[in-house]
Amino acid sequence: MAPGLPGERAVSGAFPRAADAYxxxxxxxxxxxxxxxxxxxEEVFAKTVSSLCPLSLDPPLVSVAVDRRSPIVGAVRxxxxxxxxxxxxxxxxxxxxxxxxxxxxxxxWFTPAPMRPGITGAPVLERCLAWFECRLDGVLPGxxxxxxxxxxxxxxxxxxxxxxYHDGRYRSLGPHPAVLACAxxxxxxxxxxGAPRALRGSDTVV
Ligand SMILES: Cc1cc2nc3c(=O)[nH]c(=O)nc-3n(C[C@H](O)[C@H](O)[C@H](O)COP(=O)(O)O)c2cc1C
Numbered sequence: 001m002a003p004g005l006p007g008e009r010a011v012s013g014a015f016p017r018a019a020d021a022y023x024x025x026x027x028x029x030x031x032x033x034x035x036x037x038x039x040x041x042e043e044v045f046a047k048t049v050s051s052l053c054p055l056s057l058d059p060p061l062v063s064v065a066v067d068r069r070s071p072i073v074g075a076v077r078x079x080x081x082x083x084x085x086x087x088x089x090x091x092x093x094x095x096x097x098x099x100x101x102x103x104x105x106x107x108x109w110f111t112p113a114p115m116r117p118g119i120t121g122a123p124v125l126e127r128c129l130a131w132f133e134c135r136l137d138g139v140l141p142g143x144x145x146x147x148x149x150x151x152x153x154x155x156x157x158x159x160x161x162x163x164x165y166h167d168g169r170y171r172s173l174g175p176h177p178a179v180l181a182c183a184x185x186x187x188x189x190x191x192x193x194g195a196p197r198a199l200r201g202s203d204t205v206v
Pocket of ligand 1: 048066067069098100101102103104
């Protein structure tokens, strides 16, 4: 790799510590979570992804970067289409399930995950927050990933709280559990009745 700016660290497989720096920095990037799906013949494929990117409005394009070794890449190429279902905050179990190697491949349908047939053949997850159904526009090289570019045939969304991924953890945009615990404490001990008073020794202060 050519020398960079002073203090710049090379990022490549030949420099394991720099690759660690790359991973470390990537964990700071906050994303939504989606389910990428495809159908090829009788087989359906699903994979948890965070690389969904709305790419272009005219024409309407989205992209998603997928590990080149994943069987879903071949299915998308063969079926010439894919769907992206944006997950809601309460769909974390589905995100976990379809992030497990091999779990996102089945004959017919995935029984624990209700899906409906989409217009491209790729299934769309029921009760998801938003979805894009795409015909394959192209596959771009992206290192060890293939960048699937899809022309959006149909898309829609419903209101709700999205599932978010940050620093290796699933999160939601709702109140933090500590805030909820604090609010519950205030409610149970009757502190939040609007009447100001001095704290007692038994009051919980977070
Ligand atoms: C939150 C999250 C986001 C992910 N995003 C991607 C992604 O954008 N592209 C990708 O190829 N893998 C991504 N993965 C990893 C895949 O979900 C996982 O490697 C895959 O489902 C393994 O199954 P397969 O190789 O049988 O397809 C992500 C995993 C998690 C937990």
